[in-house]
Amino acid sequence: MGLGIASFSRFICDMNHHAPFMRAEELARWTVEELSVALGFDAAWYGWARLHPRGVDVFSNATHGLPEDFFATWQCMADQDLLARSKIEHPGHAAIYSRGQRRQTDGMADLSDRYGLTRMTTAMESPAGGLPNFYLSSYRVGESARAWSQEECEFLQCAVTHLTSAMKLSTSEPGRANAPGSVTILASKDGIGYLCLDALREQFGDLWPRWTGDNLPEQLACLISRPGIHVLPDRGLIVTVETTPNFQDMDLRRLTLRRLNGFDLLTKREREVARELAGGKSAKEVARHLGLAPATVRNQTQSIYQKLQVDNRAALAAAVPVGAG
Incomplete structure (x- = not known):
């Protein structure tokens, strides 16, 4: 896969196609796996973090192609993370690290050597108001790993920006839109x-x-x-x-x-009766269908009307939310 406009457009189209059917965290995992193939990286670390002058706070994170102890190892050297420092100093630019570069810290060198991560780059949604932002750190492994090009970093940064927007559309249950006003x-x-x-x-x-x-x-x-x-x-x-x-x-x-809403104030049985009445059934039909005495249905109907503040079937039907349980 090339890194031109056409390839990026295809990637975004695929992401937006999956967004309505995946939860946000599923979409993030799918995106990282796709990017690992498209950009040719061996491992990744991603999640939500907040940058501040003293460093970075990571709140939730996941890994791709890394051992389970990676996050714990990083926590021990977080104050020496040169990628985080680069993002703090130059928030609008890609952060890049190479094991062979002049600027080093003991913690960064140890992280690189321990996991063989010789070429690293971090993309992050543009920080706003000190809130947590989604980040993606991508790693190439081995001494022969190629350097990150500017084109690749721009592709990665744009992908993270679009992923963040797509995840906002996929927070609810896949295939089911949120109720109006929720x-x-x-x-x-x-x-x-x-x-x-x-x-x-x-x-x-x-x-x-x-x-x-x-x-x-x-x-x-x-x-x-x-x-x-x-x-x-x-x-x-x-x-x-x-x-x-x-x-x-x-x-x-x-x-x-x-x-x-008023429907939330009904008991479980009252909700069942309300749904049946709103669907057009008579009191006798409701009693038969739910196995209740007709007098019970009449009493519950009166209670339902009072709680919903309605006095006829049409108003009741309007007060019962679509798909209400």
Whole structure:
């Protein structure tokens, strides 16, 4: 595969084709594997990190073609990472490292020698407001590994930028769009938000007017370790927390937020009755289909109308969300 405009266009088209059917972390893994072939690198390290004057904080990460102890080894020399230092000093340029270059640190040399990573480059979404950004460090192995060209680095940087945008479109369940008015974000197990924080602030920022930065509001961060559906009546919210597939220890969480509606206040049985009535069945048909006494259906219908604040079938049908469970 060449590195011209045509090849890059094909790559982006393939990525966008997969985005609606893959979760964000799946799309990232697919992209790294495709790039390893297209650009000819042997290993990679990628995830979300934040740059600051003192160095870099890595929040979630995965590897491609590297031993399991790579991240632990890197943590021991993080303050000597020349790629991170280069990105901090020159955020708009590709960071490149060669084992044979003059500028070295003991930690960088040890990392290179331990894993045979003689040619390295790091691409990262342009830092904005001190928030975590997606990064991809790509490695070529062996003394005969060729140097990274400017064209290859530009290809890699553009790919990371497009991948970040594509992942924002693939945070929800593959093949299923979010409900209108809802927002889905990705976060770390420690409550650091990655994708779609801008949408979260736009839709629900009024609920936490003092919330800034990338740490989720405490009320959401407390739910990170509790997968399931949570009702926050004081905020008028329904929050669904999911643990994403654990690809090489990325350990991400997916949070979907939407406004609380009257249907959420119904009991499980009332929801069943409401769906049946909204679908056009008579009270007798509902009773027969659900195995209930007619009097029970009448009582529940009255309760449903009261909770949803409706007084006829048409209004009830409008108040029952499509696909509601």
